[in-house]
Amino acid sequence: MILGGQLSTAKGLDYAISHAAQHGLSTIQVFSRSPVGGQSKPLPKTGTVTGWLEEAHIRPFFVHAPYFVNPAATEPLAHQRARQVLSEEMIRVKRLHGDYLVLHPGHQQEKPIEESLNALTQTIRDILKKPGFVLIENASGQGREIGANLDELANLFLCLGRLRRVGFLLDTAHAMAFGYSLQKADDVSRFFELVDQKIGLSRLKGIHLNDTMYPVGSRRDRHAHLLTGVLQTDGLERLLRIAYESNFPIILETPGKDMDARSGDVQVIRQLTDGWV
Ligand SMILES: [Zn+2]
Structure with a gap:
């Protein structure tokens, strides 16, 4: 099981990586800069991060794009700004030896x-003129968010000509908020069949494994600790089984900034997957 979490880099990326290793994780996700804006901090020297990752046996390494630009902006200035910031972000991901920009x-x-x-x-x-790999994450459909619907995402992949350096990242909380139930094992199997039909499971490069606080279809994006929201045990077990069998990396984005806050989630996963390896 390739298990990891979204981690704060407030104490440095090296700290986040060793924290992940101490908690027995094998993958992580970070923001390379504040997601809500402000000056970006200088990056560690080229080459240093890859050493930290190797030592901690962390791969893949996901870098989440900031939220303060809107990649779907139609207003020319906002559109230009998104292209510029996200192109820079591609370069930052490369310098950090990241595998994917989410x-x-x-x-x-x-x-x-x-x-x-x-x-x-x-x-x-435009941003793929830079080297690197982009993962498009399904949204919750909250407010005016686009890309919550699998048909919309399928259409996007088609428009992109199914470029090789574009993949899909599934957020389970967002899927449920939008209206795709993943509560029971059968719901999960049906949903993955749908993803395969619409996008192709070969494009799925990771799962943000989160429970959601509000009912399925509420279009409200509030992540919850596993099995404290709408997810049911057999649904979660099926999600883990699929991730395990297909080697989909799992990133926990449940509440909290580090893995101490998510020790309950890790415990639930370890219990459900006990004896699988
Ligand atoms: Zn997510």
Whole structure:
């Protein structure tokens, strides 16, 4: 099981990596800069991060894109800004020896949805002029968020010409908030069949494994600790089984900034997967 978590880098990336290793994790996700804006901090010297990752046996390494730009912006200045910031982010991911840049699809502005999807396609094409791999994460559909619906995402992949350096990252809390139930084992199996049909499971490069606080279809994005929200034990077990058998890395984004706050989630996972390895 490739298990990891979203970690704060407030004490440094080296601290976050060793914290993950101490908790027995094999993958992590971080923000390379504040997700809500402000000056980006200088990166560690080229080459140092790869040593830390190797020593801690951490791979893949996910870097989450900041939220303060809207990759689906149709307004020209905002569109340009998103392209610029996210292109820079691609370079930062490379310098950090990250494997993937995780991108939320963004928000619809005043224009019709097709124009937002078109803007998003252009942004992704543009940032892929830089080396690296982009993962598009399904949204919860809260507010004016786009990319919650698998049909919309399938359409996006089609518009991108199924570029090789684009993949999909599944957030279970967002899927449930939008209306795809993952509560029971059968729901989970059906949902993965749907992902395979619409996007292709070969494109799935990771799972943000989170429970959600509000009912399925509420369109409210509030992550919850595993089995404290709407997820049921057999649904979670099926999710873990699929991730385990297909080697999909799991990132916990349940409440808290580090793994001490998520020790309950890790315990639930360890219990359900006891004897699998
Ligand atoms: Zn997520």
